[in-house]
Amino acid sequence: MKKLRYAFIIIVGLFFFSVILSSSVRNVYLSEDGGASRLGFLTTPIKFMAEIPSNFKKILSKPEFFVSNAEAKDGFNYLKKPNSNEYPKVLVSYKAEKFGQTFDLLDINTGNLLKKWSPDNQSLYLKAYNEKNPERPARDSDLYFMHAYMDSDSSLYFTAQLTSLLAKIDKNSELVWLKNDQVYHHTIEGDLEDNLYLCTRPFISKEYDFLPGEHDAYKTTLMDDHITIINKNTGEESFSKSVIQILVDNGYLDMLLYKGQTISDPIHLNDVQPALYDSDHWRKGDLLVSCRNISVVFLYRPETNKIIWLQHGPWYNQHDADFYGDDGIVVFGNDIIREESRVDPRLTTTNLSFSKARPNNQAYLYSFSKDSISTPYAQLFEKEKIRTITSGRCDILPNGDIFVEETNNGRIIIGDSLNKKIEYVKRLDKENVSSLFWSRIIN
Numbered sequence: 001m002k003k004l005r006y007a008f009i010i011i012v013g014l015f016f017f018s019v020i021l022s023s024s025v026r027n028v029y030l031s032e033d034g035g036a037s038r039l040g041f042l043t044t045p046i047k048f049m050a051e052i053p054s055n056f057k058k059i060l061s062k063p064e065f066f067v068s069n070a071e072a073k074d075g076f077n078y079l080k081k082p083n084s085n086e087y088p089k090v091l092v093s094y095k096a097e098k099f100g101q102t103f104d105l106l107d108i109n110t111g112n113l114l115k116k117w118s119p120d121n122q123s124l125y126l127k128a129y130n131e132k133n134p135e136r137p138a139r140d141s142d143l144y145f146m147h148a149y150m151d152s153d154s155s156l157y158f159t160a161q162l163t164s165l166l167a168k169i170d171k172n173s174e175l176v177w178l179k180n181d182q183v184y185h186h187t188i189e190g191d192l193e194d195n196l197y198l199c200t201r202p203f204i205s206k207e208y209d210f211l212p213g214e215h216d217a218y219k220t221t222l223m224d225d226h227i228t229i230i231n232k233n234t235g236e237e238s239f240s241k242s243v244i245q246i247l248v249d250n251g252y253l254d255m256l257l258y259k260g261q262t263i264s265d266p267i268h269l270n271d272v273q274p275a276l277y278d279s280d281h282w283r284k285g286d287l288l289v290s291c292r293n294i295s296v297v298f299l300y301r302p303e304t305n306k307i308i309w310l311q312h313g314p315w316y317n318q319h320d321a322d323f324y325g326d327d328g329i330v331v332f333g334n335d336i337i338r339e340e341s342r343v344d345p346r347l348t349t350t351n352l353s354f355s356k357a358r359p360n361n362q363a364y365l366y367s368f369s370k371d372s373i374s375t376p377y378a379q380l381f382e383k384e385k386i387r388t389i390t391s392g393r394c395d396i397l398p399n400g401d402i403f404v405e406e407t408n409n410g411r412i413i414i415g416d417s418l419n420k421k422i423e424y425v426k427r428l429d430k431e432n433v434s435s436l437f438w439s440r441i442i443n
Helices: 002-030 036-050 052-060 121-128 243-249 378-383
Strands: 066-068 075-078 089-095 101-107 113-117 144-150 156-161 166-169 175-179 183-190 195-201 226-231 237-242 269-274 287-291 296-301 306-312 319-324 328-333 362-367 372-374 393-396 402-406 411-415 420-425 432-434 440-442
Touching: 089 144, 101 144, 121 156, 121 175, 144 183, 144 440, 195 269, 226 243, 226 269, 237 243, 269 319, 287 319, 319 393, 328 393, 362 378, 362 393
Parallel strands: 156 183, 183 269
Antiparallel strands: 066 432, 075 420, 089 101, 089 440, 101 113, 144 156, 156 166, 166 175, 183 195, 195 226, 226 237, 269 287, 287 296, 296 306, 319 328, 328 362, 362 372, 393 402, 402 411, 411 420
């Protein structure tokens, strides 16, 4: 009986401890001051206990940039050997360890390494750390350099996803300059006049009269993505405009509130491409803009603040919109379905999912003169099961083949409309390859 009494006391004690802990955790994570006003010095230990399961899971889990793949050969695998100068170069980026990201310039035709950059990841991260960033990660967090842009002198420019970092390093991987005044994310593109075109997000959003509540309620949570232009030599900003404001100014408010609903990330700007030449359908200096969360691509003229063309779908949650020739654009459609409702019952068990109707990614070619969309590489995408849920890149190469980075799965695939010709992975060990971080074709 005494043993049963002790067991009962322990069980009841654990029950009440769990109730008190869960209530305290709620105060910590839902109160504006992190629970400090109610819990005082107990806030830190309560938060520590609450995070023990997730931290333990992190220790046992492999890093998220590890991708399970025990089959693919390291480096380039040629199913069809290219001619000596058939393909351009490619700038790839991968990670082998925490704060261990490097960049390789590779010759696609031979697989040879032409140049390597190995910046001091952790030093750059700490230099860019900004207490004013309301979404700043912890100081010991990892980082991911995105979409490096290579200049003619072999210097590199890159952003770091999820933190406030834009950096320029020289050909020897030494820091030239760094900016951390706002969040710099996704792509970097350049023109012929020393300008860089960036996706940015200020720490404090603009105030919008179509949103409910006071500005103070959402000013640090609304992801108010901007198109920003800077001088690549000095880092000086010459233009910055909110994409939300651009859509509102041009009569597209319904794109943002088409169901009478909104989210904290209404746009998710992921690509800004400058037109480098005139055509019958755009002017030099026009911008091709990709907004993932509304599945929209549009042409924007900064000098007049006018959207001159806009297309909603057929792509879903797309990345990487590029000008193609004088008449078209190419869009990498992730074609995943996003479940974000907190009101309606969930349709899926995950936030991002493929459907039976669209089980893989797709490359869409839009023709302005014909006002038509085609998918000439559909068979290749289906045959190779190209299925990156987030990110993803594609370029149509001079010989008509398509270059695809399947980011989440750590693969580059080059092929024609029917068959794969070349595959690339960066192997980390016998079981894993590295995720890739937005490779770039270098012509």
